[in-house]
């Protein structure tokens with residue numbers, strides 16, 4: 001009898017500990033409101049390049065997992081293509097006006113803080129590549145970490161599951177290999193669940209075992225129940241719609257300018273591969289397909305080949321002066337002839 005009461009008390013105590021843990025780890029609202037967006041011109045940094053052109057990077061302070069815009073002005077008329085290299089990433093630019101080239105880039109979660117090499121790569125009409133090097137400061141960022149005392153138990157995937165995952169990875173690679181083009185969007189990115197959607201797990205969170213980072217969470221987990229509508233974060237094209245082993249039912253959107261968003265673990269699809277979509281268009285319903293323990297949306301963001309924090313994409317003001325990107329009259333990124 002006494003033992004049972006003790007056990008009861010122990011379970012009650014455990015229960016309240018779990019609740020406290022949920023409250024602490026818990027729910028952070030995602031920045032997505034206009035007031036939170038990085039504001040305008042004051043937040044950029046200008047670097048004079050050796051060829052007399054100037055490079056503007058916004059925001060002025062870059063952190064691991066962060067997203068940025070760059071613009072090269074006054075580089076002359078004879079440019080065929082322009083790209084920027086930073087932190088192992090290569091980011092292509094589009095011509096935003098006769099004298100300006102604009103592009104977007106990001107830093108990996110594992111980018112090191114300190115002074116990084118930055119290179120502007122210009123290809124002229126004769127096919128000659130001109131490289132202009134400078135440096136850029138990367139600030140440090142602390143990502144949350146979960147300390148593991150015991151190695152996580154792995155259920156080894158079967159040979160068939162491994163083979164399936166290999167095919168999934170090929171499909172993702174093909175989706176992300178969309179030819180580069182100007183932006184397909186004319187407004188800022190929105191939260192695909194709701195402006196005040198709760199976050200279950202932030203981008204970049206580390207699982208640390210014996211002091212070593214074992215894995216990182218490379219997306220943003222948004223909370224909800226099965227059936228919650230999932231909307232396109234911005235205008236774009238559906239590059240992939242696939243039932244994957246780990247990601248479950250997954251949709252990849254290309255937004256032009258090298259930017260992609262991906263939506264994992266969906267219950268149902270509402271779009272077809274190759275279909276153009278508008279911001280706010282229904283992509284599918286939230287689910288728990290793939291390797292997950294409960295329903296949520298794992299949102300992933302990429303620019304070029306760099307995976308970065310989707311919260312940074314949703315908070316970024318692409319049009320600080322109300323300026324619009326060049327008009328794209330045909331949405332065509334290589335899928336349709």
Ligand SMILES: [Zn+2]
Nearest residue numbers: 219220221298
């Ligand atoms: Zn996730």
